[in-house]
Amino acid sequence: MPELIEVPAGSVELRDARSDSSRKAGLVPFALGRTQVTQSEWSAVLGLEVLAAPEIPAHAVTWFDAVRWCNTASSLAGYASAYEIDGRDVTWDVGADGFRLPTEAEWHWACTGGTGRPRYGDLADIGWTMADGVPGPQDVGLKAANPFGLFDMLGNVWEWCWDFADTARYADYRSLRGGGWADPEWNCRAAVRRGSAPDAVLEDVGFRVARGPVGEPGAEAAQGWSAEADRSRAGIRGPLPVGWTPYRELLKR
Numbered sequence: 001m002p003e004l005i006e007v008p009a010g011s012v013e014l015r016d017a018r019s020d021s022s023r024k025a026g027l028v029p030f031a032l033g034r035t036q037v038t039q040s041e042w043s044a045v046l047g048l049e050v051l052a053a054p055e056i057p058a059h060a061v062t063w064f065d066a067v068r069w070c071n072t073a074s075s076l077a078g079y080a081s082a083y084e085i086d087g088r089d090v091t092w093d094v095g096a097d098g099f100r101l102p103t104e105a106e107w108h109w110a111c112t113g114g115t116g117r118p119r120y121g122d123l124a125d126i127g128w129t130m131a132d133g134v135p136g137p138q139d140v141g142l143k144a145a146n147p148f149g150l151f152d153m154l155g156n157v158w159e160w161c162w163d164f165a166d167t168a169r170y171a172d173y174r175s176l177r178g179g180g181w182a183d184p185e186w187n188c189r190a191a192v193r194r195g196s197a198p199d200a201v202l203e204d205v206g207f208r209v210a211r212g213p214v215g216e217p218g219a220e221a222a223q224g225w226s227a228e229a230d231r232s233r234a235g236i237r238g239p240l241p242v243g244w245t246p247y248r249e250l251l252k253r
Helices: 041-045 063-077 104-112 229-233 246-253
Strands: 004-007 009-018 021-027 032-033 083-086 087-091 158-164 173-175 193-196
Touching: 004 104, 009 104, 021 104, 032 104, 041 063, 063 083, 104 158, 104 173, 229 246
Parallel strands: none
Antiparallel strands: 004 032, 009 021, 083 087, 158 173, 173 193
16 A cells, blocks of 8 residues: 655645636645555556556556545555545545545645745756656656655656546546656646546556545535535536536536
């Protein structure tokens, strides 16, 4: 199973570029993977043989793959599953103690290591990026950790988060953070976000797990995330810009 680091309570300011607004999210303590989930960890949970490069991040992993892996890992470890999965409909039990994806607020706070800076060190020392000229993901933990003891928070592979990217504009796309081995310096900062379809297979995308209950069972908000906010965005009305696809299915839940 992934080695986890205890991340202390804190707060982070999250910016919404579309609405040109920001909000502050308070966080209770939680545990987060010391590294991205590796090929060996991925394979061990799923009962697969590791053919090569066991210590590189598991990648080309969809968001759905990641949440299913979290539930399987939780079951093997004797924890309560964080997710109820019904086709494409995934519900998070914020009171469960099982493995899960971090929220964007959790990821952002953990990435900065409490420094409040876009990067927790010189990028060449902390992350694998385009500047390194590598052809793919590298073994985890080879560059410097951040002040919380977390490795590869920037670079190597992008990491799936729990949150929707924007239910008004991008339907059911989920958020990605951190940048990857082929990304320029600009993309490898704590606040940079990207989104993609939850069933997209992307070569530069992996994930890191969180664990720990962060709210009461049945609650629909925790750690900077709110189901009501997701539904509110999806319910946007009036003329929409070309290409916007509100996630109307959310309004039926």
